[in-house]
Amino acid sequence: MIKITLKDGSVREVQKGTTVYDVAASISGRLAKEAVVGAVNGKTVDLSYKLEEDCELSILKFDDAEGAHAFRHTSSHIMAQAVKRLFPDAQLAIGPAIENGFYYDFDTEHKFVPEDLDRIEAEMKKIVKEDLKLERFELPRDEAIKFMAEKGEAYKVELINDLPEDAIISFYRQGDFVDLCAGCHVSSTKEIKSVKLTSLAGAYWRGNENNKMLQRIYGTSFPKASMLDAYLEMLEEAKKRDHRKIGKELGLFALMEEGPGFPFMLPKGMAVKNNLLKYWREVHDKANYVEIETPIMLNRHLWETSGHWYHYKDNMYALEIDNEDFAVKPMNCPGCMLVYKTAMRSYKDFPIRMAEMGRVHRHELSGALHGLMRVRSFTQDDAHIFMLPEQIKDEIIGVVNLIDEVYKTFGFSYHVELSTRPENSMGSDEEWNRAEEALTEALVELGINYKLNPGDGAFYGPKIDFHLMDCLGRTWQCGTIQLDMQLPQRFELSYIGKDGEKHQPIMIHRVAFGSIERFMGILIEEFAGKFPSWLAPVQVKLLTIADRHIPYAEEVAKKLRAMGIRAELDDRAEKIGYKIREAQLEKGPYMLIIGDKESELGQVSVRSRDIGELGSLELDVFINTLLAEVAERSLKTKFEKIDQ
Incomplete structure (x- = not known):
């Protein structure tokens, strides 16, 4: 018998050779169902790993970073198997789990298009239903090279060649598909309940632009469909908030x-x-x-002293001035x-x-x-x-x-x-x-x-x-x-x-x-481009209803600017509804509508981006409240506190 210390500090005695999965099952059926991998003395292992001596053991689920990593690493293998079934000439490069998903790089004459993702995804779902067990095996380096060479996997051979001569190389098999891999993985393809391939990209082999450009397929996976749906909704929201899109729209x-x-x-x-x-x-x-x-540029001697010339030179911009080497600084x-x-x-x-x-x-x-x-x-x-x-x-x-x-x-x-x-x-x-x-x-x-x-x-x-x-x-x-x-x-x-x-x-x-x-x-x-007032590039947009309101609007704009408020005046001969809609697209925190009443009474009609119409206010009240909001660097408007 050996002693297993669990994460909660409790100790269990089990037979030598008991697997991590067996320990999970002995704790509860639910834990066994949700378990993805284990951690023995801090090292992540498969559920099939046999316990041979006293140790500390954690059962890791998808909620754990190591569990999600193994889950998505398996997903990348399933995707590679699907691609090999559909495109047998494709050579495999690397396919790791990444934050929130996975990818795999392929070398194939076929040019992947978005429609291919649906075909690959459908094939992946077939592989999941086939309930293929993931089995780890090891080979000496020379045998591993021969094994991959016979399969025509040149990139895998290159990876193995870079390992020490005495290294024992590990592989994972699922059905007729085998991949070079250190692990860890889930027990069976059936565990990958919900999967979605999300995008295509190009990627240089080993990240070196001097190497061949490969085709990369990105995807994500979850143990529940509801989790995948929530994630995809988040991605859609992220697209709407893409800083490149908003930055262009707002002229940032x-x-x-x-x-x-x-x-x-x-x-x-x-x-x-x-x-x-x-x-x-x-x-x-x-x-x-x-x-x-x-200085933004300093000579080679400095960068040699700091060590950057020897360890970071590929990421530096170097040039020669007066027969002396200089580099633009990569850090201060x-x-x-x-x-x-x-x-x-x-x-x-x-x-x-x-x-x-x-x-x-x-x-x-x-x-x-x-x-x-x-x-x-x-x-x-x-x-x-x-x-x-x-x-x-x-x-x-x-x-x-x-x-x-x-x-x-x-x-x-x-x-x-x-x-x-x-x-x-x-x-x-x-x-x-x-x-x-x-x-x-x-x-x-x-x-x-x-x-x-x-x-x-x-x-x-x-x-x-x-x-x-x-x-x-x-x-x-x-x-x-x-x-x-x-x-x-x-x-x-x-x-x-x-x-x-x-x-x-x-x-x-x-x-x-x-x-x-x-x-x-x-x-x-x-x-989403709706900056709080202290950060907003334009804090106040003034909109005139008719040309006769322009003189007062210019007076208001001048006073706002004198107080340090970033204000713009839209005095175009356009309908006020059109001006308001355009101002809303600019996402500024406040609009001031200037019409007959405002011009006569020396007021401003205030519209807040966040809470809507505020009605007419004395100009000084508006200015003082906005200045207080900016001074506090508040993330919310202070105008809701004004007694109308």
């Missing part, structure tokens, strides 16, 4: 062939961006940051190191909080570019904090509170992940232990629940990542706090300590927005 930004991946920010988009920058500066002034600006950190070195620092100066709205450029593959979300040039709201070792925890707490304040201003909830030391890390055990303890203690002291990602930290230090959730339930990784003990060492940063000797400071990298452009894209989709 433009994407042009002359600059792929380099967005053009239009006047209305700049109004949004500048208000984000204004808010950012207020928050950082209050938190005692100093703002700096570093090295320039900040030079700013630190412009003066002799003392322990009394710490903490030093340097913030920078720095323009950075990174070479992204053309196929990865996506509106404002994935670009080649963006503004990063960087900050670097230099401190003494004993100040680490307090500074981490300060940064967490700042990022929390920023996200709450926009109405976002978020979750936190703590990533610890990776295998290829730099630095001593003592440094890493101290850094990880400081981050953990800060999160505990703040009472923040977090997910632990062992081994997923940066090579120079552990990090805390903030994943905000939008109104559609999607998550976006924006804020991050990274503790760095290596870059100060590489740049030979120092300060004079209490003992009169030189010491090396500890440094934090951190961002709140991440990328201003990307954060704008998120906000466009979150608000």
